Amino acid sequence: xxxxxxxxxxxxxxxxxxxxxxxxxWGLAIFLPFLxxxxxxxxxxxxxxxxxxxxxxxxxxLQSYQELFKTGRIWTGxxxxxxxxxxGVPLALFLCCSTAYALCRRGYPGRKLxxxxxxxxMIFNGGIVPLYLVVKSLNLNNVAGVILVGGMNTFYMILMxxxxxxxxxxxxxxxxxxxxxxxxxxxxIVLPLSMPIIATVILFASVDRWxxxxxxxxxxxxxxxxxxxxxxxxxxxxxxxAADMSAQVTIEEKAFSNGIKMAAVxxxxxxxxxxxxxxxxxxxxxxxxxxxxx
Amino acid sequence: MEARIxxxxxxxxxxxxxxxxxxxxxxxxVLLIPGLVWYFIFAYMPMGGLSLAFKTYKANLxxxxxxxxxxxxxxxxxxxxxxxxxxxxxxxxxxxxxIFQFPAPILIALMLNEVRVxxxxxxxxxxxxxxxxxxxxxxxxxxxxxxxxxxxxxxxIGSMGGDTVNFLGNPKIFQPMLYISEIWKSSGxxxxxxxxxxxxxxxxxxxxxxxxxxxxxxxxxxITIPSILPTITVMFILxxxxxxxxxxxxxxxxxxxxxxxxxxxxxxxxxxxxxQSSADFSFSTAVSLFRSIINAILLxxxxxxxxxxxxxxLFG
Numbered sequence: 249x250x251x252x253x254x255x256x257x258x259x260x261x262x263x264x265x266x267x268x269x270x271x272x273x274w275g276l277a278i279f280l281p282f283l284x285x286x287x288x289x290x291x292x293x294x295x296x297x298x299x300x301x302x303x304x305x306x307x308x309x310l311q312s313y314q315e316l317f318k319t320g321r322i323w324t325g326x327x328x329x330x331x332x333x334x335x336g337v338p339l340a341l342f343l344c345c346s347t348a349y350a351l352c353r354r355g356y357p358g359r360k361l362x363x364x365x366x367x368x369x370m371i372f373n374g375g376i377v378p379l380y381l382v383v384k385s386l387n388l389n390n391v392a393g394v395i396l397v398g399g400m401n402t403f404y405m406i407l408m409x410x411x412x413x414x415x416x417x418x419x420x421x422x423x424x425x426x427x428x429x430x431x432x433x434x435x436x437i438v439l440p441l442s443m444p445i446i447a448t449v450i451l452f453a454s455v456d457r458w459x460x461x462x463x464x465x466x467x468x469x470x471x472x473x474x475x476x477x478x479x480x481x482x483x484x485x486x487x488x489x490a491a492d493m494s495a496q497v498t499i500e501e502k503a504f505s506n507g508i509k510m511a512a513v514x515x516x517x518x519x520x521x522x523x524x525x526x527x528x529x530x531x532x533x534x535x536x537x538x539x540x541x542x
Numbered sequence: 543m544e545a546r547i548x549x550x551x552x553x554x555x556x557x558x559x560x561x562x563x564x565x566x567x568x569x570x571x572v573l574l575i576p577g578l579v580w581y582f583i584f585a586y587m588p589m590g591g592l593s594l595a596f597k598t599y600k601a602n603l604x605x606x607x608x609x610x611x612x613x614x615x616x617x618x619x620x621x622x623x624x625x626x627x628x629x630x631x632x633x634x635x636x637x638x639x640x641i642f643q644f645p646a647p648i649l650i651a652l653m654l655n656e657v658r659v660x661x662x663x664x665x666x667x668x669x670x671x672x673x674x675x676x677x678x679x680x681x682x683x684x685x686x687x688x689x690x691x692x693x694x695x696x697x698x699i700g701s702m703g704g705d706t707v708n709f710l711g712n713p714k715i716f717q718p719m720l721y722i723s724e725i726w727k728s729s730g731x732x733x734x735x736x737x738x739x740x741x742x743x744x745x746x747x748x749x750x751x752x753x754x755x756x757x758x759x760x761x762x763x764x765i766t767i768p769s770i771l772p773t774i775t776v777m778f779i780l781x782x783x784x785x786x787x788x789x790x791x792x793x794x795x796x797x798x799x800x801x802x803x804x805x806x807x808x809x810x811x812x813x814x815x816x817x818q819s820s821a822d823f824s825f826s827t828a829v830s831l832f833r834s835i836i837n838a839i840l841l842x843x844x845x846x847x848x849x850x851x852x853x854x855x856l857f858g
Contacts, residue, residue: 267653271657300701347574347577356567374590378605379591434573528671
């Protein structure tokens with residue numbers, strides 16, 4: 249008997265070791281690329297050339313950032329993206345809350361039909377071409393248009409609907425008996441009780457707005473109001489293609505631009521890094537959204 | 543006689559109660575207005591705009607005024623070899639995703655569950671989930687930095703005496719690159735759902751198995767995996783629901799001139815014919831409609847399938 253447990257323990261330890269090695273290697277495979285990006289953005293060109301395995305710069309050099317912020321593009325990017333977050337998130341919250349609450353109430357004509365019509369949009373949609381034409385015909389091919397198109401999010405709405413439905417009906421019923429209107433009930437009773445789900449939606453919607461680039465690319469063609477993601481795209485991905493194609497780019501310019509590119513990645517990524525600790529608390533609720541959305 | 547004919551219609555009193563009901567609940571309808579206006583403009587108008595698939599688009603007449611042309615656009619679409627090639631490519635890539643990408647989060651969840659060092663487990667999990675929240679623009683930029691000729695990976699290969707590898711412009715390894723980068727970005731986050739399923743398993747089962755002398759592998763095989771099998775099945779079905787789309791953001795941002803031949807999936811094809819060459823909106827709407835219908839059928843089946851397997855379906 250004693251030998252058996254001993255044998256078992258030994259096996260456990262070996263397997264524990266293998267597991268830790270695999271998981272750590274995978275962790276490093278995710279972490280090191282970020283470390284490399286940070287290092288490249290803070291390194292002088294000289295050190296970049298001298299160190300092939302650049303993970304910790306010997307000396308912090310801010311020149312890439314200075315160069316990056318000298319061009320006006322990154323500021324335009326920040327301006328547009330901040331507009332997306334500042335207006336897009338409250339809009340999403342307003343649309344999701346009002347619709348979810350109205351769908352929670354029962355016993356009014358047309359509720360089922362409206363619910364069905366909303367659920368249909370999750371399965372069937374027009375796709376990007378008709379959406380683009382509709383948006384263009386309404387003269388909404390601008391920043392306001394991008395904000396409006398991303399306004400409602402059915403997944404978040406359903407998330408709120410489920411939460412509202414779980415609140416005790418008696419609370420709202422007694423408020424109604426006291427003569428409170430639906431708006432009062434929503435703002436005074438339901439929303440204060442729903443702070444956890446509101447926080448979740450605010451965080452996820454903020455990340456969505458921050459990462460928004462596709463609608464902007466389609467709707468803001470030939471427009472100066474490019475959001476940060478598209479500025480980054482044109483700095484890194486498009487210039488990569490240009491650099492590969494034109495042979496006269498000297499190696500020095502190319503390597504130096506690498507620092508600026510990674511500085512651009514850093515300034516685009518930093519806000520996400522900052523909210524990430526808060527996001528982690530909401531994974532359990534958010535994970536279903538991610539699973540379905542992708 | 544007259545009364546009998548009228549019978550299918552609601553009686554006046556019924557209409558009156560309906561009217562009363564509407565008036566009584568008018569504040570609820572007011573609450574619904576903003577959302578419904580949004581759905582009308584940004585969901586149902588584009589859906590109606592799909593009628594363009596049966597029209598010849600004239601810019602001055604717009605979507606609604608353009609003349610009908612029957613199925614003409616579809617005959618052009620179905621005659622375009624690039625269309626069929628893009629569908630084939632999409633299916634092959636998604637098949638690869640099901641084979642290579644799908645098991646990755648399950649493996650991560652199983653491994654994280656077995657590892658017994660509390661604190662570092664949390665750190666690891668944070669690292670794994672972080673890339674999910676970055677856009678593909680950022681991830682593609684990071685990959686460009688990491689995998690270019692003078693990037694970290696090629697420097698490591700070079701220092702070990704290997705030849706420089708062209709990771710980003712090689713059509714032959716484009717598909718593996720898609721799977722690996724998607725696993726890198728999102729498998730940690732997708733693992734959460736399996737971790738949640740695992741944490742719901744009754745601990746007594748493990749204790750009983752341990753007393754019976756079951757090894758760790760046996761416990762994984764006979765307790766953990768069977769317990770999370772419903773979750774796995776539901777996730778699998780949901781993923782097949784996206785067989786015709788999935789991954790535009792990724793492919794678009796990892797795409798470059800050298801990969802033109804292998805990256806033209808259905809979504810990329812629609813984007814290309816709509817926004818890059820001289821646009822024929824009727825033609826691309828016809829492709830869009832085709833894609834929307836197939837997608838809707840697949841999603842509908844996926845929803846039914848996942849409900850059938852005891853999952854929550856698409857609508858929570």
